[in-house]
Amino acid sequence: MVFWNRPMSLRLMAGSAPKNTLVNTYKELKMSHILKKKDLETIYDKVVEILEQIGITFGTKKALELLAKNGAKIEGDKAFIPKALLERCLESLPxxxxxxxxxxxxxxxxxxxxxxxxxxxxxxxxxxxxxxxxxxxxxxxxxxxxxxxxxxxxxxxxxxxxxxxxxxxxxxxxxxxxxxxxxxxxxxxxxxxxxxxxxxxxxxxxxxxxxxxxxxxxxxxxxxxxxxxxxxxxxxxxxxxxxxxxxxxxxxxxxxxxxxxxxxxxxxxxxxxxxxxxxxxxxxxxxxxxxxxxxxxxxxxxxxxxxxxxxxxxxxxxxxxxxxxxxxxxxxxxxxxxxxxxxxxxxxxxxxxxxxxxxxxxxxxxxxxxxxxxxxxxxxxxxxxxxxxxxxxxxxxxxxxxxGVNLKLDPKLMTSLTEAQEKNTFLQGKTPSAYRKDHYLTKIFSKYGVSQDISPEKNDVRLKVKMEIENRINQYQAPEITEDQKKLLQPYLPSKCSF
The missing domain is CATH 3.20.20.480 (Trimethylamine methyltransferase-like)
Structure with missing residues (x-):
């Protein structure tokens, strides 16, 4: 396993914030659909107000001491986080x-x-x-x-x-x-x-x-x-x-x-x-x-x-x-x-x-x-x-x-139309690969209609789901694990999962 091949959402996080006013970064992004820039600015102002005036409860002494050391006001188990501290921490966030x-x-x-x-x-x-x-x-x-x-x-x-x-x-x-x-x-x-x-x-x-x-x-x-x-x-x-x-x-x-x-x-x-x-x-x-x-x-x-x-x-x-x-x-x-x-x-x-x-x-x-x-x-x-x-x-x-739709024009379109008109069908001379370029073929959902001649294996969705689960379980192959890795895991596994 190449372990650093993390999911895309994690791999895209990198670098530190530019040292500028945080809200100015919005002008570099596309416009949102739900919230406008004014809404976003209002939300940020309200969040700052909550942090500074209402405060956040932190349930450990260690957390409260760390926040106090960096400028937060502490009252009991509640920390009041000033805007300057918030923005300093946001600057260091990747x-x-x-x-x-x-x-x-x-x-x-x-x-x-x-x-x-x-x-x-x-x-x-x-x-x-x-x-x-x-x-x-x-x-x-x-x-x-x-x-x-x-x-x-x-x-x-x-x-x-x-x-x-x-x-x-x-x-x-x-x-x-x-x-x-x-x-x-x-x-x-x-x-x-x-x-x-x-x-x-x-x-x-x-x-x-x-x-x-x-x-x-x-x-x-x-x-x-x-x-x-x-x-x-x-x-x-x-x-x-x-x-x-x-x-x-x-x-x-x-x-x-x-x-x-x-x-x-x-x-x-x-x-x-x-x-x-x-x-x-x-x-x-x-x-x-x-x-x-x-x-x-x-x-x-x-x-x-x-x-x-x-x-x-x-x-x-x-x-x-x-x-x-x-x-x-x-x-x-x-x-x-x-x-x-x-x-x-x-x-x-x-x-x-x-x-x-x-x-x-x-x-x-x-x-x-x-x-x-x-x-x-x-x-x-x-x-x-x-x-x-x-x-x-x-x-x-x-x-x-x-x-979406493939908008690349098929160079053989006019020829296929001519041949189909002559033969009165489009079925002849076509390859599965040409069809699949524009179509997704479901393995689970049924497309056979109300025909009584279709077997349950093709038309019964719940049966197809059951078969898919069984097939996937049978296809499963455990990851390759070394003897040292087995020895490492063994003391921590439930008995049903022991090697």
Whole structure:
């Protein structure tokens, strides 16, 4: 494995900010669709006001002392961050090149996102995730070209009997996948050995370093979810501090819900999320100047009738789009999520919402990439392997849409028209390659209509999905692992994954 072949969104982060007024960088970028320049300036002013006057809660003495040492006013566990300190830290933050991203595309970071529950597609029963689900997830990830990362997507499997439950999940990632580790789960007092989550977080990073023998550059992406409203609790800070001290790629992912854990208005929620994200950037830059930090939104709307999160919505796309446009304005790396759904079944709703949240961002704003979580259901609570396959097919169709139409004129067009008129058909003399230049041929969705003569293997989508899963599992080949790497992983793996 060439380990430094990181996903495109991470490879494009480089260099430091030019020493100029940050808001002036906007004039070099294309105009946004959702927010105008005046809106962006207003958001920035409000964020500065929040940091200076309302403050951010930091749950450890170490963090508060670091902020105080650099000019922040401290009252209890709250830090008030002055504008000068914010802009000094933003200057040291590596900048994201939004002008050289390549063609628009859909890709997948990992299945499910971070789910504790799995929908059993055979029985329709919801159950806690298991080690077997994790292994199955990695096998499907490895056998698809859509995924650029690997992540322990099933949070804390119930039958994980590793000595350190958190490090055991990272060991499973290394055991079954050779893709870039992008870790969305975090160490907690419950899943870390002896409740020492900082130790487990550091150990997991060191395990990846030692496994690949890479010590001088990042070896993983670590997602950190601050708490709403406007807080970094001690668990969050211990994980964040471990990732900073190990100089990893860090993604700050606020997870706020309109009217429930955040402001009711979409713009208000975005301002809240930006404020807490920039506070995290300040902390990271003070602890390790120049470290890569990007942002992502795991925030969404709330259905106040049921007090349930609503991610498969137009509102969620607008929340992500506004965060993206502000990040672009500030040249901060930002990721947009797709394939989101609130459905608890693999049904029309699940497909419609997955397509909406994957395709709509390209119409709402000038976005080049959407990173999907195939199989995600029930507002980040549940995963389905059946939906995973269907979402992958949805992504391929969206990529076909983004590719557009080939406008290069076929030099043989007039000849083919003449021959077709003479023979009364276009079928003769054509090659499959000529057809495929302009067509995407789905392997999963049925195009056979209502004919009763077509076999179920061709016309039954659910049967085709089941067969695809079985075929992919059978095709899986474990990454090549040396005997030394096996010895390294063995003490940390759950017993079901032992060599």
């Amino acid at each position: 900048k994201y090149d939004y002008e050289n991203q390549g063609p628009k595309r859909i890709t997948a970071t990992s299945p499910f996102g971070m789910v504790p529950t799995i929908l059993d597609d055979e029985t329709g029963v919801y159950r806690s995730g298991t080690v077997e689900d994790v292994v199955k997830m990695y096998k499907l990830t490895q056998t698809s070209d859509l995924y650029e990362c690997a992540s322990p997507c099933v949070i804390d499997p119930v039958d994980n009997d590793a000595d350190d439950l958190y490090v055991g999940q990272i060991a499973m990632l290394l055991r079954y996948s050779d893709k870039w580790p992008s870790v969305g789960i975090r160490a907690t007092a419950q899943n870390s050995k002896d409740g020492n989550l900082y130790q487990s977080a550091r150990k997991s990073i060191r395990l990846i370093r030692e496994f690949y023998d890479v010590w001088d550059e990042p070896v993983m992406g670590q997602s950190i979810c601050p708490m709403s409203p406007l807080a970094y609790d001690w668990e969050c800070l211990d994980n964040l501090t471990a990732a900073i001290e190990e100089k990893q790629n860090i993604i700050l992912c606020p997870c706020s819900l309109t009217g429930l854990t955040g402001p009711a208005s979409l713009l208000g929620l975005v301002i809240h999320d930006i404020a807490i994200s920039l506070a995290g950037i300040v902390y990271a830059q003070l602890l390790s100047p120049g470290i890569d930090v990007s942002i992502c939104s795991c925030s969404g709307a709330t259905d106040m009738r049921s007090i349930q999160p609503a991610y498969g919505t137009v509102e969620c796309v607008y929340i992500e789009g506004m965060l993206y446009e502000f990040a672009k304005y500030m040249q901060i790396g930002c990721t947009i999520c797709g394939a989101l759904s609130d459905s608890a079944k693999v049904d029309y709703q699940a497909g419609a919402e997955s397509m909406l949240t994957t395709l709509m961002p390209y119409y709402a704003s000038e976005i080049n990439e959407v990173w999907c979580y195939p199989g995600l259901m029930s507002a980040w609570y549940c995963g389905s392997f059946e939906k995973l396959i269907l979402d992958e097919e949805m992504m391929r169709n969206v990529n076909r849409a983004l590719k």
